[in-house]
Amino acid sequence: MRGLLFSDIPKNAGEMASYFSKKMDIDIISIHDESVLKYGASKVYFYDSGFSDNLSDAIIKLNDKNKYDFIFISSTVLGREIAGILSARTGMKCLTEIFYFDNNDKIITKRLFYGGKTVMEESSDFHLFTVAPGISSADTLEKISESENLQLQKSIYEIKSRLDKNSGGEDISDAKIIVSIGRGVGSKENIQKIEPLVDILHAKLAGSRPVCLDYKWLSEDQQVGLSGKKVRPDFYIALGISGQIQHIAGIRGAKTVIAINKDKTAPIFDECDYGIVDDLFSVVDKLVNELKK
Known part of the structure; x- marks a missing residue:
């Protein structure tokens, strides 16, 4: 079995490679980053910059040449656009946002459904997939992959200007412990009351979507949820987060979820491993004092 992986984010390429290389021989198409050579691919095809049209052309040509059994596309903004183009141009049906894949006797995949409320296990004959972030840890190997630079055709697109998004926060993707805040914190000024727990x-x-996108108390890069980051920490501490299904979809990979909320009916208590119904600031102060001992 052979698979072709595409990601415009090197870390995602590493996660996918670590996962799928245990199941088949893989090649990778990635934006140029030498770290991708250490993830166990038979060959890495680098590009320096590209758009959905010329990258789709490159994937189709490689697939025609190498006859891959499967194509896996990282579910980034660019990746999802490429997957749609590939499906339309080649006629391949695409299964989206998978976080599990098995092809021993038949193709079995798993993905979140109903906004992350349930897990759907499916059997199919699909050969094109988008892969949810965080499918595996990115494990490097001693062996260095062979590489080649892709020569992309000229794109029909041209960048006229760029608008920076509200970013600048810490990268939460690989965090072992995450303290996450919701509207229950009350105000941006109250975040300083949470910081001692984060530090210790x-x-x-x-934060949740309202905190990061609506109120802008934190940056977009710090948003957890269906439209934000999907994280896999050892501990996820939710402070003042109600726990709507869109947020829960982002923390399915967490090993332990601890929720603190004064509303005992908050949906987060149906999803957490440990829950405390109390004023979050009071609990945070007590936790910090105990941890200092």
Whole structure:
């Protein structure tokens, strides 16, 4: 079995390679980053910059040449656009946002459904997939892959200008401990009351969609949820987060979820491993004092 992986984010390429290389021989198409050579691919095809049209052309040509059994596309903004183009141009049906793949006797995949409320296990004959971030840890190997630079055709697109998004927060993707805040924190000024807990746990600070996008108390890069980051920490501490299904979809990979909320009916308590119904600031102060001992 042979698979072709595409990602415009090197870290995602590493996660996918670490996962799929245990199941088949893989090649990777990635934006140029030498770290991708250490993830176990038979060959890595690098590009320096590209758009959905010329990258789709390159994937189709490689597939025609090498006859891959499967094509896996990282579910980034660019990746999802490429997957749609590939499906339309080649006629391949595409299964989206998978986080599990098995092809021993038949193709079995798993993906979140109903906004992350359930897991759907499916059997199919599909050969094109988009892969949810965080499918595996990115494990490097001693062996260095062979590489080649792709020569992309000229794109029909041209960048006229760029608009920076609200970013600048810490990268929460690989965090082992995440302290995440919701609207229950009350205000941006109250975040300073949470920071001692973040510091003493050596954690990363994250937030729900309203906190990051609506109120802009934190950056977009710190948003956890269906439209934000999907994280896999050892501990996820949710402070003042109600726990709507869109947020829960982003923390399915967490090993332990601890929720603190004064509303005992908050949906987060149906999803957490440990829950405390109390004023979050009072609990945070007590936790910090205990951890200092």
